[in-house]
Amino acid sequence: MPRLPWVAVLAILAVFTNSVHAIGQKTCATFASSSSTFSVVSGGTAAPILISPDDWPGVQRAAMDFAMDIHRVTGIMPMLTNDTTSASVTSPPIIVGTLGMSTLIDTVVKNTNLDVSSISGQWESFLAQEVMNPLPGIPSAYVIIGSDKRGSVYAMYDHSEQFGVSPWYWWADVPVTQHAEVYVESTGCAHGAPTVKYRGIFFNDEQPALQNWAMQKFSNATGAYYTGSPFNHNFYNAVFELILRLRGNYLWPAMWSSAFGLDDPLNLFYADMYGVVMGTSHEEPMTRSTPVEWNIFGNGLTWDYSVNNASIYQFWVQGAERSKPYETIFTVGMRGAGDLPMSEGNNIQLLEKIVSDQRQILTDTFPGVNVSTIPQMWCLYKEVEGYYDDGMTVPEDITLMWTDDNWGNIRRFPVPSEMNRTGGAGVYYHYDYVGTPRDFKWIMSSQLTKTFEQMSLAVEREATRIWIVNVGDLKPYEMETEFFLSYGYDSSVWNYDNVDSFVNLWAQREFDASVDQAAQISGILANLTRFNMNRKPELLNTTAYSLINYREASNVLYELKCISEAANEIYNSLSADKQPAFFQLVWHPVTATYNLAQMWIYAGINNLYASQARYSANYYADQVQSLFEYDYELENQYHTLLDGKWDHMMDQTHIGYAYWQQPMTNTMPAVSRLQTYKKNIAGVMRVVPENTMGAWPGDDQYNCANGYGCPNPTITLDPYVPYGNRYIDVAAGGYEGFTWTANANSSWVTFSETGGSIDPSSNPEARVYVSVDWAQVPAGVSTAIINFNATALDATATTWNNVTNLLNVPVTLVANKTVVPSSFHGxxxxxxxxxxxxxxxxxxxxxxxxxxxxxxxxxxxxxxxxxxxxxxxxxxxxxxxxxxxxxxxxxxxxxxxxxxxxxxxxxxxxxxxxxxxxxxxxxxxxxxxxxxxxxxxxxxxxxxxxxxxxxxxxxxxxxxxxxxxxxxxxxxxxxxxxxxxxxxxxxxxxxxxxxxxxxxxxxxxxxxxxx
CATH class of the missing domain: 2.60.120.1620 (Jelly Rolls)
Structure with a gap:
């Protein structure tokens, strides 16, 4: 079947040469001069940056970031001039601005007859190239032109990333890649309109981690006056910059005990100034935080439009008026209090009236503006989708926001009859969730390939007006968040053949990893997210993976152990400045996941071994205790990293769920212990074959249906068992040691070992692998008897030579030699x-x-x-x-x-x-x-x-x-x-x-x- 050859994957990775590690866009930066390059920084001098004073404030602000990024990379700070003239320019400049908004850019276009038809009138597009004689006295300049304010901002951040500044330079402490000289190709870079018009993130379920962290870092420890929320403009300004660097443009703000427009009067101003479109979640109509603001200003009235429509209507009017000056997508519709369905009754007719009333509010708020041109969204979340399917209608200019099932499986896409709506369609997706059947919000647990599979369907089925993803606390979903926004920005870059190369490119950018090392990191994260997606960490238990069949639990642990060791090796190989980022983005999630899986599986082994009267149950009980405590040590390492920069970000509990909601604290899985000096009444040795929960000798409920008087165990083997053998455990039944031997009455039986010593304190068990020499066995069924013999120390013995209590356990081996015709293939x-x-x-x-x-x-x-x-x-x-x-x-x-x-x-x-x-x-x-x-x-x-x-x-x-x-x-x-x-x-x-x-x-x- 079609599959991109590895050589083609290497070709994709090789596109980003000369240490340019930008992801998913055409590269025009280089670090070597040529006849076809323009100098950004060379010979210790930086090209000055010119920007027009009449350009958008957000473009002017991003230009300061752009200048600072050049300084971060080269150590040279370019002169940033807010001017429409060229009088102060002494070397070829970089001219930045927005078409139709910047006098400077419009003058350049007029002077040079520069063809800007590819971006004129387009949404969030840009072009950049060297032009000759752009302004009087300037022989050449590198001109960066945006079709609108975000087009200009993306163009600058695009170049910054290519120069060596990761979008995560602050949020994940990714070090800036240093270069003494930076150039751009004279032909420059360009990008057309994004695939998805509005691309954003949603802070949700942000207590305890994000809220506690922000309270410490951005607040006076009391938070906002009305709500106590720490999410003020200082916090959000850092968020806005990140969103724009990731080529997003949309935000649903934190909502637990928070109200974006109320917590800080500057929140809305700065969102608009930066250039981020604001919205509110599916349960927060008309930009009002619900239930937070309603609980404050609703005067104790019920959140029920059928009985309290006048008060709620006015509540929404105030929200529309507050958001009027700013770029906003208004959420329409309504859910019940506490993000629950509305009360039973005539919900469809009531909701249609609600939407009609909300449209009237917008009409009144924006006089002279056609309401159909005001961005509006109706989120078809849970039961609301049912209202739509049952016949509820809304005006076609309202975007229908389809949702996943909160677990990454999109419930519905537009069908052909819905694809011509002027408002289009969108998707609300989840990397984090609080609800049934269980919360998941501790650590990364979504496969990037799953996101691609689902969101590529959204592209194909034209649900491309709005994409929003619930990122919980944002950390530790950094890479997944970037992919979601990047794919929405330009879906044409990624397809089923190359989507797995995204992580390779990401690793090269974040850690300056070589292609080979990036491929290793990609493999680590693919296996990590596969494990956590198979069963969310919050859903793990002692028997999730089989302890007895197909070596499933041990194989899972082995795979996690391998990626943990690989992450350790890479971490130790990195320079000190790269280790904090690698810790956050790779090492900690891998190590914490492996530790958690070990703890749960070891707890299962402990319970199983206790039921089998195996003394090593005590060892596993100790291991569970140690792993449980190490879980907190890992959390503390995260919180003390970089002098506590990310303190609280791993506060989320994740062990000991009793139902869907998070436990109030982590609780260790239950373990069992054998009494230290109690003898096993069945003898010193326990024999446990593979694929059974039973143990011999003695009675055991799993040895046979009766649970007593059971026959000796039997194991079967055929030539096509994938592992090629069976194992039999020889284990201590108590505190007494013994020696053991294994032998068979047929020469075709082979053993990994045929004897040894069991010391309960240091070597409590041995695993013997039994194989068959199939060349010696005729076709059909053959049997052999394997005898396990134990010779135990006498209670008063001081050497292994003083022995008593000879114990024998026979095991029947059935060898079924099956033969496949030579003509068969499969x-x-x-x-x-x-x-x-x-x-x-x-x-x-x-x-x-x-x-x-x-x-x-x-x-x-x-x-x-x-x-x-x-x-x-x-x-x-x-x-x-x-x-x-x-x-x-x-x-x-x-x-x-x-x-x-x-x-x-x-x-x-x-x-x-x-x-x-x-x-x-x-x-x-x-x-x-x-x-x-x-x-x-x-x-x-x-x-x-x-x-x-x-x-x-x-x-x-x-x-x-x-x-x-x-x-x-x-x-x-x-x-x-x-x-x-x-x-x-x-x-x-x-x-x-x-x-x-x-x-x-x-x-x-x-x-x-x-x-």
Whole structure:
């Protein structure tokens, strides 16, 4: 299937040469002079910067940042002149300004006949190039022209980033890359109108972290007069600059115990001066903070328009009047108090009246202005989407803001009949959430590839008027936030072939990483976010990952251990000035995640081992305690970094959830202990085979159905078990040590070790891997007996030679030598099933130019596949069995109950019925020549609601997967499973074929062997 060759990825990375590490835009900066370059700084002299005094204040302010950025990079401060003449210029200058607003720029255009048609009248566009004789007495200048105020601002920040200043230079302490000389190509840079008109972030769920931090850093510790909020203009000015450097233009301000327009009278002024468009969230109509401002000024009246419309109407009038002088998108509609649905009743008719009244307020507030030209947004959040689907209408110039399910799965996009609305459509997305089935707001837990997959659908389905993402406290979602805004700024740069290169480029920019080191960092973060997206850290528990099947928990820990060690190695290799940024952006989230996962899995092991009467349960109890305390140490390291610059930013609790809401403090998982000196009545040795919760000798509820009088354990092995062996643990049952041996009655049994000593205090157990020499075994079933023998020290013994209590535990090994015909090529049954990663197809057939295509890095285990282009064939669907198909050949030896049937589970992303109620998402699946079966996997729900399967801590979003199960006839032999596209946007990750032996696990069995 289509996949960008690695050489092409390297070519993309190589575009940004000469240490220019700007992301996602054409590069025009260089650090070597040539005949085709213009000098920004050379020979210790900086080109002066000219700007017109009649330009936008925000452009003039950004010009100061631009001059300072040049100084940060080179140590040379350029002269910044606010003038319309050239009298003071002694060297070729940089001239900056806005077309039609800057007298200086308009004069240059007139003098040179510069072609500005590409940006004239365009939204947030710019061009920059060297021009000859721009002003009298100036032979040449580098001219940066914006089509509007933000076009000018973006142009300057674009150059700053190319010169070496990361947008995160303050918010993540990314050091500026130093250069003695800086040049730009004479042909310069340009950018047209952004893909998405309004691109912003939303501070939400900002207590305790962001609010506590801001209270310490920006407030007098008492906060605003009315609300106590610390979010004043000093805080927001830092935010506004960041948004603009990230090429965003829109903000929903913090709302918990805060009111943007009330907390500081300068907040609105500075937002407009910087050039950031203000809005308010889905529950805050007409720019009024709700419920905060209503609780202050509502005089105790109910937030219910059906009974209190006069007071609420006037409340909204005041909001419109307050925002009138400033660039604003007005939220219309209404939700109930506390971000809840409105009271039961005639909600559609009431909401239509509410919107009509709000439009009247805008008409009255802006006399002489057509209300349809005033930016307005109606957010179809939760039940409000249901009102729309049930027939509620709003004027077509109001932007319909579609939302995700709060977990990154967009509920609905515009259908063709909605794509011609003059107000267009947008998306409200989440990286952070408070609500069911559980809060997630501690640490990064969203896959960048998932964001791309969902937001690229928004582009294709024309939901491009407004994008807003809930970033919680902003930190630690820095990289994800930048990608969201960058993709909205120019979606044409990123596609399924190269989206994974974004992180490489980001790592090069932030840490001056080499291409190879950047690729390593990209791999670290891909695996980190994959783990945290598989199951949010707040949803982890002691049994989330199987402790006994497929070595799942230990494999998860091993992968996290590897990325943690890699992050450590890179951190230690960096210079001291780069380490703080790497700590925040990579090291801490990786280390904290690994520590948390260890703690939960070790707690599960402790509980399991205690039930198995294994003395090492005490060791794991100690480890859980240590890891739990280290979690706070990591938090403290973050808070004391850089003399406490980010104190409180990791205050968020994340351990010990009892329901959806955060715990008030972290609580360690429960652990169990064995009494230190109590003997085990079954003897000194515990024998525990793989894939069982039981332990021998003695009685155990898991050893057999009765729980007593159980037979000795049995393990099975075939040539196609992915790991190629089984393990058997030999463990201490108490404080007494012993020696042990293992032997078999057949020569074809091999062991990783055949004996050793168990010391409960230092070496409490051994893991013995048992394999089969298949060359010695005939086809079919063979058995062998493995004997584990223990010789224990006498209570009075002082040497290992004084021994008593010979203990023997036999284990039966069943070796089932299965043979595949030499002519077969594909996946082979092993361990009772066939597990297939969807990217490893046998065949892939296109229809009408649509092909099942790899989404690199998407999903829970490997990459995923989806039909591409998703809007191919005009976005049409296919009847069952006629669409693009993808095939997987497999060979099975068994069927369920040997009755000729298998169960196929297709693991698909929890994508929703986003193309409308009459186009539920689905695919078709079949085996061999059987009639394919259509599977519409996302259940119907009342409009605006979620089906029951979505919710709970074991639902679709908690597990981040939907398992689609279907029975098929497949007698032993070679077969093909085939998946057809029905609807666009379905994402397939894995296919698991159960032939009777698939065991329970979170991620599913490891991929089967291919021959």
């Amino acid at each position: 996946f082979v049954e092993g361990d009772g099933g066939i597990s297939i990663q969807a990217i490893h197809a046998s065949r892939n057939t296109s229809v009408e130019g649509i092909t099942w295509t790899q989404l690199v890095g998407f999903g829970r285990t490997a990459s995923a596949v989806t039909p591409w282009p998703r809007m191919g064939a005009g976005g049409a669907n296919f009847s069952v069995g006629t669409g693009p198909s993808i095939e997987y050949d497999f060979y099975n030896f068994n069927t369920i109950g040997q009755a000729g049937n298998v169960t196929i589970t297709t693991y698909v992303a929890p994508s929703m019925n986003s193309y409308g109620l009459d186009r539920p998402i689905g695919f078709a699946i079949g085996v061999d020549n059987e009639t394919p079966v259509a599977k519409y996997f996302f259940p119907y729900a009342v409009p605006g609601a979620m089906p029951p399967q979505w919710d709970t801590t074991d639902g679709f979003v908690a597990d981040n997967i939907i398992q689609v199960i279907q029975n098929f006839t497949a007698p032993p032999g070679a077969h093909t499973v085939k998946i057809w596209m029905i609807e666009p946007a379905v994402v397939v990750q894995n296919i698991v074929i159960n032939t009777g032996g698939v065991m329970l696990s979170y991620l599913g069995p490891p991929e089967s062997i291919i021959v």
